[in-house]
Amino acid sequence: MLLGIDVGGTHTDAVLLDLGGIVATRKVKTDHADLLGSIAAVLEGVLASVDPAKVLRLNLSTTLSTNAIVEGKSEPVGVFVSCGPGIDPEYYRVGGHYFLIGGAVDHRGTALEDVNEAALCAAVEKCRADGVRVFASVGKFSTRNPEHEEAILEKVHPLADFVTSGRRVSGQLGFHRRINTAYFNSSVWRLFNRFADAVQRCVASHGLRCQVNILKADGGAMPLSVSRRAPVESILSGPAASVMGIIAICDIDLDSVILDIGGTTTDIAVFADGAPLIAQTGISISGKPTLVRAFKTRSIGIGGDSAIAVEGGLVTAGPQRYGPSMADGGEVPTLIDAFNVQNIIAYGDTMASYSGISELAMESGLDPETLADYAIGYAANRIREETALLIREINEKPVYTIFELLEGKFVRPAKVYVMGGPARAFATVLREAFSLPVLVPENHAVANAAGAALARATVDVELFADTQKGRMFIPGLGVERAVPPSYSLDQARAEAVDNLRDYLGAIETEDPDLPVDILEESVFNMIEDSRLAGRSIRVKCQVKPGVAEAYKRGIKRQC
Amino acid sequence: MLKAKRKLGVVFFPAYDWAISATHPERQERLLYTQDQLREEGLFDIPGVTEYKPELASWLDVDRAHFCFPDVESVATQSHCVSAGGAIRAAKLVMEREADRAFALIRPPGHHAMKVVHGSRGFCNINIEAVMIEWVREHYGRKRVAIVDTDCHHGDGTQDIYWHDPDTLFISLHQDGRTLYPGTGFPMEAGGPRALGRTINVPLPPGTSDEGFLHVIDNLVLPILSDFKPDLIVNSAGQDNHFSDPITDMNFSARGYAVLSERLGPHLAVLEGGYAIQGALPYVNLGIALALAGLDYSHVREPGFDPDKCRQSAKITEYIKEITPQIADFYFDPPKTPKTGRFEGETYIREKEIHYDTDNIHEDQTETLHLCGDCPGLLVIESRSTVNPPCLGVEIPALACPRCHDLGLRAFEEAQIKSGYRHVQLINRKDKEYQRFLV
Ligand SMILES: [Zn+2]
Ligand SMILES: [Zn+2]
Numbered sequence A: 001m002l003l004g005i006d007v008g009g010t011h012t013d014a015v016l017l018d019l020g021g022i023v024a025t026r027k028v029k030t031d032h033a034d035l036l037g038s039i040a041a042v043l044e045g046v047l048a049s050v051d052p053a054k055v056l057r058l059n060l061s062t063t064l065s066t067n068a069i070v071e072g073k074s075e076p077v078g079v080f081v082s083c084g085p086g087i088d089p090e091y092y093r094v095g096g097h098y099f100l101i102g103g104a105v106d107h108r109g110t111a112l113e114d115v116n117e118a119a120l121c122a123a124v125e126k127c128r129a130d131g132v133r134v135f136a137s138v139g140k141f142s143t144r145n146p147e148h149e150e151a152i153l154e155k156v157h158p159l160a161d162f163v164t165s166g167r168r169v170s171g172q173l174g175f176h177r178r179i180n181t182a183y184f185n186s187s188v189w190r191l192f193n194r195f196a197d198a199v200q201r202c203v204a205s206h207g208l209r210c211q212v213n214i215l216k217a218d219g220g221a222m223p224l225s226v227s228r229r230a231p232v233e234s235i236l237s238g239p240a241a242s243v244m245g246i247i248a249i250c251d252i253d254l255d256s257v258i259l260d261i262g263g264t265t266t267d268i269a270v271f272a273d274g275a276p277l278i279a280q281t282g283i284s285i286s287g288k289p290t291l292v293r294a295f296k297t298r299s300i301g302i303g304g305d306s307a308i309a310v311e312g313g314l315v316t317a318g319p320q321r322y323g324p325s326m327a328d329g330g331e332v333p334t335l336i337d338a339f340n341v342q343n344i345i346a347y348g349d350t351m352a353s354y355s356g357i358s359e360l361a362m363e364s365g366l367d368p369e370t371l372a373d374y375a376i377g378y379a380a381n382r383i384r385e386e387t388a389l390l391i392r393e394i395n396e397k398p399v400y401t402i403f404e405l406l407e408g409k410f411v412r413p414a415k416v417y418v419m420g421g422p423a424r425a426f427a428t429v430l431r432e433a434f435s436l437p438v439l440v441p442e443n444h445a446v447a448n449a450a451g452a453a454l455a456r457a458t459v460d461v462e463l464f465a466d467t468q469k470g471r472m473f474i475p476g477l478g479v480e481r482a483v484p485p486s487y488s489l490d491q492a493r494a495e496a497v498d499n500l501r502d503y504l505g506a507i508e509t510e511d512p513d514l515p516v517d518i519l520e521e522s523v524f525n526m527i528e529d530s531r532l533a534g535r536s537i538r539v540k541c542q543v544k545p546g547v548a549e550a551y552k553r554g555i556k557r558q559c
Numbered sequence B: 001m002l003k004a005k006r007k008l009g010v011v012f013f014p015a016y017d018w019a020i021s022a023t024h025p026e027r028q029e030r031l032l033y034t035q036d037q038l039r040e041e042g043l044f045d046i047p048g049v050t051e052y053k054p055e056l057a058s059w060l061d062v063d064r065a066h067f068c069f070p071d072v073e074s075v076a077t078q079s080h081c082v083s084a085g086g087a088i089r090a091a092k093l094v095m096e097r098e099a100d101r102a103f104a105l106i107r108p109p110g111h112h113a114m115k116v117v118h119g120s121r122g123f124c125n126i127n128i129e130a131v132m133i134e135w136v137r138e139h140y141g142r143k144r145v146a147i148v149d150t151d152c153h154h155g156d157g158t159q160d161i162y163w164h165d166p167d168t169l170f171i172s173l174h175q176d177g178r179t180l181y182p183g184t185g186f187p188m189e190a191g192g193p194r195a196l197g198r199t200i201n202v203p204l205p206p207g208t209s210d211e212g213f214l215h216v217i218d219n220l221v222l223p224i225l226s227d228f229k230p231d232l233i234v235n236s237a238g239q240d241n242h243f244s245d246p247i248t249d250m251n252f253s254a255r256g257y258a259v260l261s262e263r264l265g266p267h268l269a270v271l272e273g274g275y276a277i278q279g280a281l282p283y284v285n286l287g288i289a290l291a292l293a294g295l296d297y298s299h300v301r302e303p304g305f306d307p308d309k310c311r312q313s314a315k316i317t318e319y320i321k322e323i324t325p326q327i328a329d330f331y332f333d334p335p336k337t338p339k340t341g342r343f344e345g346e347t348y349i350r351e352k353e354i355h356y357d358t359d360n361i362h363e364d365q366t367e368t369l370h371l372c373g374d375c376p377g378l379l380v381i382e383s384r385s386t387v388n389p390p391c392l393g394v395e396i397p398a399l400a401c402p403r404c405h406d407l408g409l410r411a412f413e414e415a416q417i418k419s420g421y422r423h424v425q426l427i428n429r430k431d432k433e434y435q436r437f438l439v
Helices: A035-047 A064-070 A117-130 A147-159 A175-187 A189-205 A238-249 A335-341 A350-363 A368-395 A402-407 A423-434 A444-454 A489-506 A549-555 B028-041 B059-063 B078-095 B128-140 B156-161 B210-228 B254-264 B281-292 B314-332 B402-417
Strands: A002-007 A011-018 A021-029 A057-061 A077-082 A097-100 A102-105 A111-115 A134-139 A162-165 A211-215 A221-223 A256-261 A266-272 A297-300 A308-311 A314-317 A415-419 A459-466 A471-474 A479-482 A516-528 A531-543 B008-013 B049-052 B101-106 B145-149 B168-175 B199-204 B232-237 B268-271 B342-344 B347-356 B361-370 B379-385 B391-396 B423-428 B433-438
Touching: A002 A035, A002 A444, A011 A035, A011 A444, A011 A549, A021 A035, A021 A444, A021 A549, A035 A189, A057 A238, A057 A444, A064 A175, A064 A189, A077 A102, A077 A117, A077 A147, A077 A175, A097 A117, A102 A147, A111 A117, A111 A147, A117 A147, A134 A147, A134 A175, A147 A162, A162 A175, A162 A189, A175 A189, A175 B028, A189 A211, A211 A238, A238 A256, A238 A266, A238 A297, A238 A415, A238 A444, A238 A549, A256 A368, A256 A423, A266 A368, A297 A368, A308 A335, A308 A350, A308 A368, A314 A368, A335 A350, A335 A368, A335 A423, A350 A368, A368 A423, A402 B078, A415 A423, A444 A549, A459 A489, A471 A489, A489 A516, A489 A531, A516 B028, B008 B028, B008 B078, B008 B281, B028 B281, B049 B078, B059 B078, B059 B128, B059 B433, B078 B101, B078 B128, B078 B268, B101 B128, B101 B281, B128 B145, B128 B156, B128 B232, B128 B268, B145 B210, B156 B168, B168 B210, B199 B210, B199 B314, B210 B254, B210 B314, B232 B254, B254 B281, B268 B281, B391 B402, B402 B423, B402 B433
Parallel strands: A002 A057, A057 A211, A077 A097, A077 A134, A134 A162, A256 A415, B008 B049, B008 B101, B101 B268, B145 B168, B145 B232, B168 B199, B232 B268, B391 B423
Antiparallel strands: A002 A011, A011 A021, A102 A111, A211 A221, A256 A266, A266 A297, A308 A314, A459 A471, A459 A531, A471 A479, A516 A531, B342 B347, B347 B361, B361 B379, B379 B391, B423 B433
């Protein structure tokens, strides 16, 4: 059996699945002051009548790190930055202990300038005096040459409970993002590890001896042991759980749009060739761009509880939310109330919905049904417009070869999947707005937790080799070795895939044969004085987000 | 926090699957390190800076700017159409006000491609800027355009294309033609009889550094621009003036390029040459992009830059100070007649021999401008080359008087019937009609 727990903003859900389908589910209100209490409560609920020894895996999606960062409860981090020429690194200052310590590495990994020992020592002393215990060591182009990050690491090590090395958070380029990612990772490290300790105790006390995984923003699962070093990866895994939920329930083969409609917002994701699209760069946390891999999504302020307003004769809904719908005892009419008035649903106190909408309608000289109709139409159109923008952005993605420009794939959605609480209410009007088949998968109420339960490992690696320098790096995995001048793209590809598989083996994923996709590969000759001096080889590969197929059969629905 | 003062659109297209040849400077990885640098710097994460992909320029788009013989397809590959399409995309961003400034970081380059094209010269097949400018004019009306070419090589192609156009100001700063390809670009090359002073050439001595370039910008280019009052300023942003460029002899720095871009303030910058692909381009391109967006570029500095070593000699400083006002006079007080070509009755004729070094083609050309008191005049070009039999190009200007308009249409028709031309092409700007005919 597989167990999934989704700690959401409002509810915490648990789903227990076996090969035949759902065995048990449990839902409680999330207690943000005591996330562990919410987890314990749903655990007890689903494990009440089963033998815990039969649970093979627990996947957990949690808002812990996200909340800590958003609420500013994270720990001070000593951020040590080695920077070469370019944009002034002062612009990337983050936190109260940000130190520029000199040093420069260029795009090929050539060290141009050493780290400034004096500045480094002074920074270490400052951190010691201020009691800073966690650090981030980040160099520009450190994915091409780690020596400056290593030099920093060596200096701060005696002082540090934990150090995040910039190149280990991702093999991707992006200096500012690398700084932010390393900073966030260290800032939530202690909090997350305490939580991880508590989760392990809690799990053990319920008789579970299974592997515990944490869900990532790209829909993959990582073992708790790995997440202890990379807690930043657990950030914003909530939206990912819902996308994984739809993969768990449906076989999606056409280009599709996934709408996850909540109380306040709608999250839009896109599937192409049967898989959810991953953002080219990373996710933003508290407005700061990072290298944390995530689905390509767009969020808009339209949800079931979006307040309806009339301004200058125009009926709008959202992005404001002043509380629940009037049907739920709220003060301001919302989209849910409009659906009630239109008889699309009959939810809660329908009379309250009617009187709330009527009052607003009277003020603006409309009849209640018309106002409700306009509000719903407005919401559907906003969702359609934002979806169109997202699709446009995806199709406008820059390409760098003539072949891709001329032959590149375009995403053309043929189906819309709607999930979330108000999904059914929205389905009809969205069908009109999109002029596409709209589906509301069954089981969607527990889809997030089911998605979390079935999520398998994901990982991406970037290999970079420079045969003139005779070096090869896979920064995300900390792999580095000498290569001969004859090192080829074929060898690089095989080596990238092998390392990725080794990593999967090391973290004990249950399925070592996960499909590996080569995302990008290229080889460039380096010419000096009209002679071949070496080759620059790049390979990027990944294990795509996916679910445990064997278990999927039990909960799959027609969709 | 970083935020662009001016919205910048960057069309980045490195064409990783196209090269002239495996070891040619104009090869696949020319923009590879620039891409790495821009990604590592996070240029496109800066609010107000956005990356776009190019469009594909159509053959019609090329036909508006060139007489391609035998046709566009034969002289321009898809990579050239993508490069031109990248510039068009950049122009569209600015014209539609989606961006305040745009930078077309594209290859292959184009500023050595002349009005008539039989093949590739100076790594250029079609003139990217000209295709872009004529696209702008086709869609947004007859704009006054200033092209400031800061590539190290004289922009002889662009000069040739706009030689007779009084609405296009072409200023080229380059290494003195006596010391570098293509060997042209002297001050007396000032434009045709109807556009004298609209072509301005500033040959600079080898070794010129930031100081010299910026002196010319401040004391020649900017005063001329403020007098000409262009609707659109285009910078042909070649980067081979860099002190580390392997095929030139100048001493310009990445910072110098950024300052130049800031002072010039072009609406559109289009990459031209630049072959120090590791040591210069990543930094120069970053500097230009930051300057265009109004961002701080004070920390952009290429490895190995030593201002003292790069500084131009006092002799060069003196020389540039001396020639700057003399050259400015070619704009403010142009000569009464062109120094080249000859007048025959109601016409002005230029005989040209053109060598296409990249493709090793030789062309003989006779260009005839019909001098008219009422309009800029009809242009007719007869051309033959080692790869094509005699061909004819007829261009009716946008402001053609009825007489020149008729004359042009007749010339196009007659060439199809009785003369010995194999290919005949008409650029009829007045009616926005572009036709070609195979005899
Ligand atoms: Zn050049
Ligand atoms: Zn006329």
